[in-house]
Amino acid sequence: MRPSIFIVVACGLAFTATVASASGPGTPESKHLQPSAPRTIIVSEAETPPVVRAGLLQSTLILLPAEEKVANVFAGDTVDWVFDGGHLASRFISIKPKLANSTTDVHIVSDHGNEYTLQLREVSGDEDAHFDSKIFITPGDKVAKDRLADLPVFVPAAELEKVKQELAAAQAAETATLKAEKTQEETYHSQYPGSLHFDYTWDKSKGKELGLQEIWHDDKFTYLRGNFQETPALYEVKDKKPSLINFDFSNGLYTVPKELDNGYLAIGKQKVEFHRAQEAR
Numbered sequence: 001m002r003p004s005i006f007i008v009v010a011c012g013l014a015f016t017a018t019v020a021s022a023s024g025p026g027t028p029e030s031k032h033l034q035p036s037a038p039r040t041i042i043v044s045e046a047e048t049p050p051v052v053r054a055g056l057l058q059s060t061l062i063l064l065p066a067e068e069k070v071a072n073v074f075a076g077d078t079v080d081w082v083f084d085g086g087h088l089a090s091r092f093i094s095i096k097p098k099l100a101n102s103t104t105d106v107h108i109v110s111d112h113g114n115e116y117t118l119q120l121r122e123v124s125g126d127e128d129a130h131f132d133s134k135i136f137i138t139p140g141d142k143v144a145k146d147r148l149a150d151l152p153v154f155v156p157a158a159e160l161e162k163v164k165q166e167l168a169a170a171q172a173a174e175t176a177t178l179k180a181e182k183t184q185e186e187t188y189h190s191q192y193p194g195s196l197h198f199d200y201t202w203d204k205s206k207g208k209e210l211g212l213q214e215i216w217h218d219d220k221f222t223y224l225r226g227n228f229q230e231t232p233a234l235y236e237v238k239d240k241k242p243s244l245i246n247f248d249f250s251n252g253l254y255t256v257p258k259e260l261d262n263g264y265l266a267i268g269k270q271k272v273e274f275h276r277a278q279e280a281r
Helices: 142-147 157-195 204-210
Strands: 005-007 034-036 039-043 051-054 060-063 070-075 081-084 092-097 103-110 115-122 130-132 134-139 200-202 212-217 222-226 233-238 241-244 248-250 253-256 262-267 270-276
Touching: 039 115, 051 060, 051 092, 070 081, 070 092, 092 115, 115 134, 134 142, 200 204, 200 212, 204 212, 204 270, 212 270
Parallel strands: 034 130, 039 134, 051 115, 060 134
Antiparallel strands: 005 070, 051 130, 060 092, 070 103, 081 092, 103 115, 200 270, 212 222, 222 253, 233 241, 233 262, 248 253, 262 270
């Protein structure tokens, strides 16, 4: 038996080799091989590896438990045997012998950390011409069964590369979004001063007594700033009728979620009326 060789398969799993003709001088005439019905084999570390009957130039599909994917494959003979895990990380691996009456072993490591060792034997020279067409693997050890419920411990190379690409794309998208937001914010800050309008009038002496310092508005809000001993009530005047309005107040700043034309601040008997310039309305 040849020394074991590590097989790197596509997406971390696939190994391919050119299939050489098995016919020629010295090669026994093979029977017409027949595929057997799919069967399940139990693999246990304490037991002798089960034998898989393979047919000359015929593919035998090995399936890991549904919870697992093939992470790595090791084989003793990669010259006379072809191992193929496909182009995507999956639970499947195909084996195909190229030489009659050859044997080898294969060691499969799953993404959950389980290890399955099988003996492969080409059977075209046997009296029984049936070969295994499909093999379902079941772990025979409790520890291996328990691992099926856990998260994978290995990531197949293709999936890792896919994750790296998705991460790079996500980071690029995030960078582009942050750049766009920063540009938008810089544009807003550069243009915002031009949207401020200081076109209100009020009695400055009464305003000083109450603590009012400035009134202005932008396209959405009205602002009143002052140094108030206590917070005055704020009224809007429409059609000569006053009404209390909603506002936010913090550190001497009133923020009113609308543009005010007329209104006043009041504490007790103190009152300061303000009006927006008629031509600015």
